[in-house]
Amino acid sequence: MSATTVPANLYAAVQKRRNRGLTGLYLVVAAFLVVYAILFPGLLSVGGFSKFTQNWFPLALVTMAQALMMLNGGISLAIGPMVSLGAVIAAVTMGGPLGVLGGLIAVSVAGLFIGAVTGGIVAYLRLPAIIVTLAGSFIITGIALILLPRPGGYIPDWFSDLLAGHTPVAFGLLVLLLIGWKLYLATPLGLGIYAAGNNPVGAFRSGVPVERVKVFAFALSGLLAALAGLFVAAQTGSGDPVIGTPFTLNSIAGAVLGGVAFLGGKGTMRGVICGSLLLSVMINVMFFLGFPPVAQYVAQGLIIVGAVAIPQLTSQWRAKP
Amino acid sequence: MHLSGSENSRRRRGLLMGVAAASMLVAGSGAASAAANCIQGDREAPYTIGWANIYSVPTWMKQTEGTIAAEVEELKKAGLVDDLMITDAQGNAQTQIQHIQSMIDANVDAIVVIAGSSNALDRVISDACDKGIAVVNFDSLVNTDKVTAKINTDSGEWGAAAAQWMVDQLGGEGKIIVMNGPAGISVSDDRRKGAQPVLDANPGIEILTETNTEYNVAPAQEAMTSLLFANPEIDGVLSLGGALSAGSVLAFDRQGREQVPTTGENARQFLELWKEKGLEGWATMQPNWLGALSVYAAVQALEGKDVPAFIKVPLPVIGDDTIDGYLARADQFPADGYIYSDYDRALFDKLLAQ
Numbered sequence: 290m291s292a293t294t295v296p297a298n299l300y301a302a303v304q305k306r307r308n309r310g311l312t313g314l315y316l317v318v319a320a321f322l323v324v325y326a327i328l329f330p331g332l333l334s335v336g337g338f339s340k341f342t343q344n345w346f347p348l349a350l351v352t353m354a355q356a357l358m359m360l361n362g363g364i365s366l367a368i369g370p371m372v373s374l375g376a377v378i379a380a381v382t383m384g385g386p387l388g389v390l391g392g393l394i395a396v397s398v399a400g401l402f403i404g405a406v407t408g409g410i411v412a413y414l415r416l417p418a419i420i421v422t423l424a425g426s427f428i429i430t431g432i433a434l435i436l437l438p439r440p441g442g443y444i445p446d447w448f449s450d451l452l453a454g455h456t457p458v459a460f461g462l463l464v465l466l467l468i469g470w471k472l473y474l475a476t477p478l479g480l481g482i483y484a485a486g487n488n489p490v491g492a493f494r495s496g497v498p499v500e501r502v503k504v505f506a507f508a509l510s511g512l513l514a515a516l517a518g519l520f521v522a523a524q525t526g527s528g529d530p531v532i533g534t535p536f537t538l539n540s541i542a543g544a545v546l547g548g549v550a551f552l553g554g555k556g557t558m559r560g561v562i563c564g565s566l567l568l569s570v571m572i573n574v575m576f577f578l579g580f581p582p583v584a585q586y587v588a589q590g591l592i593i594v595g596a597v598a599i600p601q602l603t604s605q606w607r608a609k610p
Numbered sequence: 611m612h613l614s615g616s617e618n619s620r621r622r623r624g625l626l627m628g629v630a631a632a633s634m635l636v637a638g639s640g641a642a643s644a645a646a647n648c649i650q651g652d653r654e655a656p657y658t659i660g661w662a663n664i665y666s667v668p669t670w671m672k673q674t675e676g677t678i679a680a681e682v683e684e685l686k687k688a689g690l691v692d693d694l695m696i697t698d699a700q701g702n703a704q705t706q707i708q709h710i711q712s713m714i715d716a717n718v719d720a721i722v723v724i725a726g727s728s729n730a731l732d733r734v735i736s737d738a739c740d741k742g743i744a745v746v747n748f749d750s751l752v753n754t755d756k757v758t759a760k761i762n763t764d765s766g767e768w769g770a771a772a773a774q775w776m777v778d779q780l781g782g783e784g785k786i787i788v789m790n791g792p793a794g795i796s797v798s799d800d801r802r803k804g805a806q807p808v809l810d811a812n813p814g815i816e817i818l819t820e821t822n823t824e825y826n827v828a829p830a831q832e833a834m835t836s837l838l839f840a841n842p843e844i845d846g847v848l849s850l851g852g853a854l855s856a857g858s859v860l861a862f863d864r865q866g867r868e869q870v871p872t873t874g875e876n877a878r879q880f881l882e883l884w885k886e887k888g889l890e891g892w893a894t895m896q897p898n899w900l901g902a903l904s905v906y907a908a909v910q911a912l913e914g915k916d917v918p919a920f921i922k923v924p925l926p927v928i929g930d931d932t933i934d935g936y937l938a939r940a941d942q943f944p945a946d947g948y949i950y951s952d953y954d955r956a957l958f959d960k961l962l963a964q
Contacts, residue, residue, distance in 0.1 A: 329712075329715050329716070331715055332715075337715060340711050340715070341711075344704075344707065344708040344711060347704065348704075439728075440727055440728045440729045440730070441729065449733065453733070521704065521730075524707070524733065525703075525707070525727075525729060525730040525731070525732065525733060526729070526732055526733050527729040527730070527732065527753075529703065529727045529728075529729065529730050532703050532704065532727060532730055535700075535701065535702040535704065535705070536704075569708070572705060572708055572709070572712075573708065573712050576695070576697060576709060576712040576713075576716075577712065577716065579695065581696060582663070582666045582696055582697065582698030583666075585698065586698075586700075
């Protein structure tokens with residue numbers, strides 16, 4: 290950064306604008322966490338914190354994956370199948386000659402490759418992401434079922450214990466990911482995501498390689514979803530070819546809760562993380578409050594609508610003279 | 611409304627029981643010595659029970675939850691249980707893991723579970739077992755043996771018993787149609803596989819054709835209707851699921867064909883048609899009271915009793931001689947529900963003593 294104060298002010302202004310509308314969500318999430326900690330004080334112990342963050346971690350990853358797509362102005366229906374495929378590849382390879390490292394590479398390559406191919410089709414053939422990922426979801430589900438027709442496979446115990454044992458490794462990884470995201474945003478391709486998502490023509494005229502930005506964003510999205518699958522496999526100690534299915538809708542819910550706009554170019558990863566955290570902590574809080582299952586369905590819907598509506602209402606109220 | 615509820619429940623159960631059958635091979639080892647598995651002897655009555663359901667919407671699940679709640683009420687009166695926590699993972703195995711983790715965090719004394727995935731729950735269930743929580747798993751089973759008990763019926767026996775009844779009914783000679791659930795669903799495959807040895811041993815039984823449909827009345831009726839046009843002579847319908855049989859009976863009825871011996875499950879609709887049309891029938895069931903039995907087994911284990919690691923529940927059979935007893939209780943069950951056999955403590959004690 291140069292010595293002048295203008296860029297710093299600009300940065301602060303941009304950040305302030307991005308945080309606007311998220312204050313409500315932050316408060317809701319904080320309130321839920323406080324209630325949860327009161328109901329279950331064990332949350333504040335290392336073991337309790339680790340287990341809670343482990344259950345949240347894969348959802349946080351897929352929500353980030355979905356947010357990457359939505360920032361591009363698209364939506365992915367292949368997130369869940371990608372999680373399943375990641376879990377299956379991990380469970381099939383890690384017990385074999387490739388070992389854990391080989392499995393990790395195989396999962397990452399599969400995620401990046403499928404994401405990049407999807408991104409290429411969307412960017413260069415100008416097809417809507419929702420259609421391409423819908424088709425992709427069938428293909429990916431099929432591949433996962435071919436690789437592992439029934440739940441099974443094997444993940445070494447030490448790897449499961451490392452990622453999903455009694456230490457907060459998953460949370461540490463999430464922090465690293467967020468730092469990584471910040472760094473990515475400092476690169477031309479990262480910066481381009483917002484520009485291309487918000488105003489593709491304007492971005493193109495300003496010299497942003499719009500297509501390449503898309504392909505990279507899609508590839509990263511695929512990588513995140515596949516890694517979420519890897520984590521799920523480690524957490525469960527095995528692979529299941531359909532375990533990811535519910536993640537598709539949950540990732541959209543989390544991203545929308547986190548303030549990511551459907552039309553692209555608007556949203557922040559910190560919001561997205563909070564959105565997924567709310568979805569996850571809500572389940573535990575309702576459990577400890579002893580909500581019967583039927584009430585949980587209703588409460589879940591109300592919380593989501595509330596978390597989205599409150600910022601809208603407050604901004605309208607602020608806008609009034 | 612009626613049909614879709616029924617369809618959902620059948621499909622769900624198909625999946626669940628498929629998983630169950632797959633894991634059954636793994637189960638059964640590791641009989642408990644003095645105390646049952648997982649029990650450390652440091653928990654005292656009254657106990658808190660957690661019921662971790664994978665999906666609560668289908669009728670079969672609602673009825674099963676009913677038997678669990680009723681059993682808990684009984685145990686409350688005896689001062690053995692003070693609370694029942696119920697969760698519904700809405701079909702999401704990942705959420706079910708989270709729920710079971712929360713039950714461990716809440717330090718419940720027992721967890722009763724129908725698994726949403728045969729192996730996804732293995733680690734969290736092992737954790738619960740390590741904490742001395744009595745874990746009883748029924749209907750759809752997990753892979754791990756670190757549970758107090760697994761409880762289920764046998765899908766292979768189901769198919770074999772249905773086929774045997776059909777052979778006996780036809781005197782070993784006749785043309786039959788076999789109605790299966792969806793292809794590729796384990797429970798459907800396992801029941802069909804169970805029937806095969808019996809059919810092989812009786813070459814006089816000719817299979818005209820087989821159907822694969824959802825476990826639902828409408829598609830079964832449609833499939834049977836077209837088969838009735840193609841086959842003027844049908845001596846029996848070997849149907850391996852309750853709603854399928856109801857569809858078959860309705861198809862025969864609409865075509866004005868005479869009813870033939872039909873097998874099925876304890877779906878209320880089938881049992882009522884069976885009596886109404888006066889056909890020769892046979893049915894068995896996946897009893898809803900497996901839920902109540904699981905709660906009872908968990909409490910027995912916590913009380914220091916020996917509980918077998920695998921409890922195989924014999925299939926209750928409904929025949930022409932016993933159907934009246936079932937239909938007399940029909941009004942206590944939902945219209946799209948399952949009329950399960952009567953159960954009591956004596957039956958549970960007998961099953962636990964095996």
